[in-house]
Amino acid sequence: MPTNHTQPLVLFDRVTKRFGSTTAVDSISLQIFEGEFLSIMGPSGCGKTTTLRMLAGLEEPSEGEIQLAGERINNVTVSERDTPMVWQSLALFPFLNVIKNVEFGLKMRGVSTIERRRRALDWLERLEIVDFADREISQLSGGQQQRVALARSLVTEPRILLLDEPLSALDANLVVRMQGVLTKLQKELGITFVYVTHRQSEAFAMSDRVVIMNQGRIEQIDSAKGIYRNPATRFVAEFVGANNILSGTVIAADRLIEVDTPAGRFKCVESSDHIWSIGDTTSLVISADLIRLSTSAVNDENEMECRFISEEFVGSIVTVLAETPDGADFRIQLQQRELSELDLKVGATVYVRWDSHDAHLLRDTN
C-alpha cells in the first residue's frame, strides 16, 4: 500500500504527447506514490505505453511537466534517469549471457567487476535462476527469460520499476505464477511498480490502484474493486468486467432513484454524492455477477423477463447470454452448478433480478 500520500514519487502535470497530427496522450495529470503498485490499463492505442515511455524518457512530452521525486525530468536523457523498464519484448541482449545481461546496468554505472558479479548473482539467486547464470539467453524458456529481464532491471536498486506488458508473451499458467513473483517482489522491495497492461486480470490481481485510459485520457483512477464496482464512465463500465448497461431517464429521484429504460423501470441506490434530478439521462450499470436468474417470477422491484440465448462455459463460472424485452443482450454470471439445476432450453423464458444496491448510475451519457 502507498506509504506516503503527501509527496508523490512521480507527478504528471497536464502532460500531452502528439505524434504528428495524432494526440497519443491528451493532457493527463497523475500522481504515483512511493511504494505503490500502479497499473495503467486500456485498449491498444489508448496512450498507456506512451505514458510509460515518457516516464522512462523514451518519448518527450509535447506539453506539460513530469516530475520524479519532486524534480522536473522533462529534459533528463534516458540514460541519466533511474527508471529501468521491463519490456514486452524483454529486450535481453542476445550477444551477452545471462549474468552479463544482469550486470549490464551496473557496468554502465562503473561498478567494479567483482562487486557487479556479486550483486548480479544475488539477484539471480533471489529470482531462482542462479543455475542459468552462464547460459545463453536463447537457451532459456520464456519464464526464465522473464526472470532475467526482471533481475537486469532491479539489480541497480531503483526506486521505481516500469513494466510494459511484460507477461503478454507467456502462457496462462505462467502468467499467474509470474504475477505472484511480481507482487511478492514489490512488497519485499517496497519500491514503486508502474505496470502497463491491456489485461484486466493482471492489473486487478496485482495493483494497489488502477488507471484506466482511453483515447489518450484518464477515465478513472481507483482501486481494482472501486473500478470494478463503481465504474466512473460508460467506457470503464464497458471495458472492465462483465457489465450490463441500460440507458434511460431518471423518473424519480428520492432515496431511491428510479430509471426508465427500454427494458423496463428499475430502482437504484446511488452511493456517489451526485444529485440526480428528474429528466436526467443516465446509464444503469449492473455487474453480471450480481444478477440472479430463475425460471419463475418473484415480483421483485428490479426484475425483468428475458429469453435464454446461450451459455459460455469458462471453468466454474458460466456466462449466460439472455435477451431483454427490447432485444438487447444481457449477461448473467453464475456457478455452473446453479445453471445445470435450472436445465434451460434455448428460447426459454427466464427472470433476472438484482438488488437496488448493486446497480450503479453513470453520469456521462455519450
Next chain:
Amino acid sequence: MPIVVWQLVFFVFPLLFLLLMSFWLVKNYRMVPGFDSVNWIKMYGKGYFWDGYWRTLGYAGITTVITSVLAFPCAFALAFKVSPTVRRWAMFFLIVPFFTSYLVRIFSWQIFLNDNGIINVLLSSIGLGPFSMLNTFFGTVVGYLTLCLPLAVVLQLISLSNVDQRLIEAAHNLGCGSFRTVFAVIIPLAKIGIIVAAVFCFILSFGDFVSPYYLGGSKPPTLSILIIDTTKSGQQWPRAAVVAITMIVTLFAIMFTAIALAYRRRS
C-alpha cells in the same frame, strides 16, 4: 544433384586443374604435363615471392581496416539518423558506382591524382603541393577504396538496419549513453554484417591487380602483379599457378577464421 554437378564443373574441376598445372613443367616456352615439385620449390625459395606475399597481405589488411572504419559512420548515419526516403536514395547512389567498369573508375582516378591533376591544381591555389599521388601506396589505397567502400557501406548498412531498435532503447534505459551504446550494443548486434563487409574488402583488395598496377605503378609488386609477371616471363604458367593456389588457400583460411569469429558465441 544439379547443384553438385554445377559446383564440380565450374569450381572444383578448374581448381583441381590449377593444382595439377602447378606440377607441370615448361620446356622451350611450352607447358609439358608432368609431375614435378620444382615449381613449388623454386617459388617458395624466392625472397621476392615472400616479400610480395606479406606486402599483399598487409595492403589488404590495411585496406580492410581503413574501409571498415570509413564505412561505419556513413552506414551508421544512414541506418539511424536519416529518414527512410534518404536511406533509399543513399542505397541507390551506393549502387551506382557498380554501373561503371572498375577499370574506367581507376583510369579516371589517374587523371585526378596526376601531378598536374585537379587535386594538385586546387591544392596549389592555396599554396600547397604538388604532391605525387600516382604510383605510390596512397594511389593504390585510393583504388582499393574505390573498389571496396561502396560495397562495405551497403553491407554494413543492411546489418545495422536489422539492429533491433528496442535493444538500443533498453541499453539507454539501463544507463548506457548514446556513444557507449554504439560499442556496447550496436556493433555486437551488427557484428556479422560488419565482419562480412570486412571479408569482402579483404578478398577484393587481396586479389585486385588494377589498383596496384595503374595507381600504384606496379612496384613493388603485389601477388596479383607477380602472377602476371610470371606468366609473361617465359610462359611460366605453372609457377603462376603456385602463386594463385597460395592466394586461394590464404583467402580460404582468412575467410573461415573471420566467419568463425562472426558466429562465435561470446560469453
